[in-house]
Amino acid sequence: MIRQELKKLVVYGFFLAILLIPMLGFKSPTFEPGRAFKTLGVFMAVLVLNFGVKIFRSRQKVEAERKTPLTERVGEQINRFPRIYTLGGLLAAAAIFPLFADNYMIDVGITCLIYVCLGLGLNIVVGLCGLLDLGYIAFYAVGAYTYSLLNLTYGVSFWAALPIGIVLGMVVGCIIGYPTLKMRGDYLAIVTMGFGEIVRLVLNNWDSLTAGPNGLFGMKRPALYYPSFAEDGFAWAAYYLKSLPALYYLILTIAILTIIAVRRLDHSRVGRAWIAIREDEVAAELSGVPTTWIKLLAYALGAAFASVAGAFFAAKLSYTNPNFFLFMESCIVLCIVVLGGVGSIPGIVVAAFVLIAAPELFRGLENYRMLAFGGIMTTMMIIKPEGLIPASRRRRELHEANEKKPKD
Amino acid sequence: MDLSSFLLQQIINAVFLGSIYALIALGYTMVYGIIELINFAHGELFTAGAFIGVIVLTALQQIGFVDTHFVLTMIIVFGLAMAYVAVLGVALEHVAYKPLRTSSRLSALLSALGMSIFLSNGMMLSQGVSDRAYPQVFGLESIEIMGARITNGQIFIIILAIALMVGLQLFVHRTRLGKAMRATAQNKTMARILGINIDQTIRITFMIGPALGAAAGVMVGLYYGAVRFDMGFIFMIKAFAAAILGGIGSIPGAMVGGLIIGGIEVMWAAFLPSAWKDVTTFTVLIMVLYFRPAGLLGESSTEVRV
Numbered sequence: 033m034i035r036q037e038l039k040k041l042v043v044y045g046f047f048l049a050i051l052l053i054p055m056l057g058f059k060s061p062t063f064e065p066g067r068a069f070k071t072l073g074v075f076m077a078v079l080v081l082n083f084g085v086k087i088f089r090s091r092q093k094v095e096a097e098r099k100t101p102l103t104e105r106v107g108e109q110i111n112r113f114p115r116i117y118t119l120g121g122l123l124a125a126a127a128i129f130p131l132f133a134d135n136y137m138i139d140v141g142i143t144c145l146i147y148v149c150l151g152l153g154l155n156i157v158v159g160l161c162g163l164l165d166l167g168y169i170a171f172y173a174v175g176a177y178t179y180s181l182l183n184l185t186y187g188v189s190f191w192a193a194l195p196i197g198i199v200l201g202m203v204v205g206c207i208i209g210y211p212t213l214k215m216r217g218d219y220l221a222i223v224t225m226g227f228g229e230i231v232r233l234v235l236n237n238w239d240s241l242t243a244g245p246n247g248l249f250g251m252k253r254p255a256l257y258y259p260s261f262a263e264d265g266f267a268w269a270a271y272y273l274k275s276l277p278a279l280y281y282l283i284l285t286i287a288i289l290t291i292i293a294v295r296r297l298d299h300s301r302v303g304r305a306w307i308a309i310r311e312d313e314v315a316a317e318l319s320g321v322p323t324t325w326i327k328l329l330a331y332a333l334g335a336a337f338a339s340v341a342g343a344f345f346a347a348k349l350s351y352t353n354p355n356f357f358l359f360m361e362s363c364i365v366l367c368i369v370v371l372g373g374v375g376s377i378p379g380i381v382v383a384a385f386v387l388i389a390a391p392e393l394f395r396g397l398e399n400y401r402m403l404a405f406g407g408i409m410t411t412m413m414i415i416k417p418e419g420l421i422p423a424s425r426r427r428r429e430l431h432e433a434n435e436k437k438p439k440d
Numbered sequence: 441m442d443l444s445s446f447l448l449q450q451i452i453n454a455v456f457l458g459s460i461y462a463l464i465a466l467g468y469t470m471v472y473g474i475i476e477l478i479n480f481a482h483g484e485l486f487t488a489g490a491f492i493g494v495i496v497l498t499a500l501q502q503i504g505f506v507d508t509h510f511v512l513t514m515i516i517v518f519g520l521a522m523a524y525v526a527v528l529g530v531a532l533e534h535v536a537y538k539p540l541r542t543s544s545r546l547s548a549l550l551s552a553l554g555m556s557i558f559l560s561n562g563m564m565l566s567q568g569v570s571d572r573a574y575p576q577v578f579g580l581e582s583i584e585i586m587g588a589r590i591t592n593g594q595i596f597i598i599i600l601a602i603a604l605m606v607g608l609q610l611f612v613h614r615t616r617l618g619k620a621m622r623a624t625a626q627n628k629t630m631a632r633i634l635g636i637n638i639d640q641t642i643r644i645t646f647m648i649g650p651a652l653g654a655a656a657g658v659m660v661g662l663y664y665g666a667v668r669f670d671m672g673f674i675f676m677i678k679a680f681a682a683a684i685l686g687g688i689g690s691i692p693g694a695m696v697g698g699l700i701i702g703g704i705e706v707m708w709a710a711f712l713p714s715a716w717k718d719v720t721t722f723t724v725l726i727m728v729l730y731f732r733p734a735g736l737l738g739e740s741s742t743e744v745r746v
Contacts, residue, residue: 226677
């Protein structure tokens with residue numbers, strides 16, 4: 033066992049040395065060995081750590097088999113705790129957060145919540161229905177541009193633009209979804225990636241409508257309306273949500289509504305149909321699930337959530353531009369879903385906060401953010417494909433072989 | 441320049457671009473043929489090849505080697521880039537694909553995508569975000585055929601691309617390893633029963649495919665004169681369209697597909713607004729997948745389940 037692991041360590045170390053030294057050492061034609069070896073050192077440290085953990089685990093294997101892993105025990109403890117208190121506590125914490133935080137922190141919080149909405153929307157497509165969508169950010173762009181254009185051209189308010197954005201998002205979702213219905217997983221991934229790029233390129237090139245790469249600006253912020261009694265009688269007055277805390281509460285509300293909606297969908301008849309399709313499409317079809325419609329519905333609903341988030345994003349910045357909707361953004365959202373646990377709502381919420389807030393808090397590491405995201409994605413798939421906080425259904429399905437006795 | 445020579449010029453450009461797409465598409469097709477998965481990191485391997493090329497070439501130019509030994513320089517540059525990326529491909533297979541060979545398709549796809557993001561950002565961090573200039577080694581001399589110009593660089597690249605493709609075809613059809621590859625692609629279980637080392641075959645596929653991609657990367661660098669860490673993305677989608685169009689899993693298909701995609705792109709840019717040329721390529725990809733997912737030369741693969 034130990035010898036095997038040692039051999040593995042040497043082999044991996046050798047591969048890493050080959051891979052990393054030229055890539056990192058040669059910035060210019062002169063070779064900088066220090067730089068290369070520093071990076072190699074970090075990776076080797078990770079490998080050695082992994083090696084140590086494995087040996088440690090192999091010694092404790094007998095006991096470990098009886099014990100449930102720590103994450104599960106923590107999860108059980110949380111589940112035993114009355115849910116209403118946990119949720120109430122979290123909600124209260126989220127509600128009073130702007131009172132204690134400075135503007136920068138509130139801004140980070142808003143970004144995190146936007147990504148929560150996006151992650152939950154993508155969760156419908158990837159997590160529940162099992163369709164790998166790499167162009168998800170296109171729907172976000174649709175929402176942002178719908179609001180921007182409606183507001184700039186016709187002065188439509190945020191609340192009126194929202195349903196239009198949702199409908200348009202759903203339509204675009206169906207347009208993208210329809211040709212891909214019969215496709216296999218990896219074709220689907222590439223086609224959605226292509227669609228995502230098409231949407232971005234159209235926004236970039238259609239100068240007369242979208243102002244091209246310059247972007248659109250000057251949209252009104254979302255407003256709250258209240259009756260006012262001035263001298264000339266009754267009128268509706270608008271209070272524009274300009275301050276960051278106000279916007280924070282708005283996106284918090286949207287995120288909570290999204291969480292409720294996705295949870296209800298997950299436990300509904302449609303949700304079960306999605307999971308049936310993910311598990312075995314042929315079997316689902318034979319059991320009477322109208323797979324075509326249910327898959328289209330997954331695309332449309334996923335798109336609708338992204339569209340709402342996009343409209344909010346455009347309204348918050350009061351600026352939008354095609355470069356906000358790069359392929360990398362789709363990858364970030366996908367990484368949130370993967371890290372949190374495919375199909376798991378609490379997992380995605382936690383992952384969004386971890387992945388979005390962490391790079392903001394440690395500014396120096398910002399450049400390494402995407403590098404880490406890619407690494408996380410591969411590592412998660414290899415060691416813990418069910419995510420950090422697995423959805424209970426998914427965990428059972430992936431670890432069926434390991435489970436000695438059924439839990440229920 | 442009259443219309444016929446203009447057309448001829450565009451055809452030359454199309455053949456040139458198409459042969460580069462075909463080389464990249466071959467990498468997809470070979471990997472797909474063996475493990476039935478798309479190598480999402482292929483575009484990044486292509487970029488890595490281009491970067492190794494620029495590093496080696498700049499170094500050689502600084503010691504004045506390029507001017508004295510031109511052919512040797514090219515052999516060294518292409519050889520090193522291909523060798524390095526071949527090792528990178530094997531490492532990629534080892535890290536991201538091998539542990540997931542038995543798990544679900546979605547997991548393998550996500551793992552490959554993760555590696556793609558990782559590599560592309562690794563290159564951004566190590567090589568910088570801006571363009572890296574390629575040393576200009578080909579002069580401006582060109583040959584005129586009926587009013588159309590073809591530069592020495594283009595001729596060299598087209599000949600090299602064709603040589604690589606012919607070499608690959610010979611390798612796959614004439615050697616023992618090639619036979620093992622074809623057997624593995626057809627039926628993995630049966631191949632294993634017959635004593636073919638599946639792991640080794642997959643490893644070799646992950647060496648050859650990326651190596652061809654690396655050669656294409658160096659060619660792109662030599663021709664366009666610059667490389668960037670994210671150039672793999674756009675080439676990846678186009679080469680993928682080429683692989684699909686020809687029929688994924690089919691090597692001649694990838695060549696035909698590459699030429700068609702190159703042709704569409706060049707003709708579009710010549711006669712219609714060139715800002716939309718990428719949109720066209722993506723649309724072609726989607727149309728092909730919708731109407732003829734098996735491609736022009738591929739066998740039907742739609743009934744295989746995800």
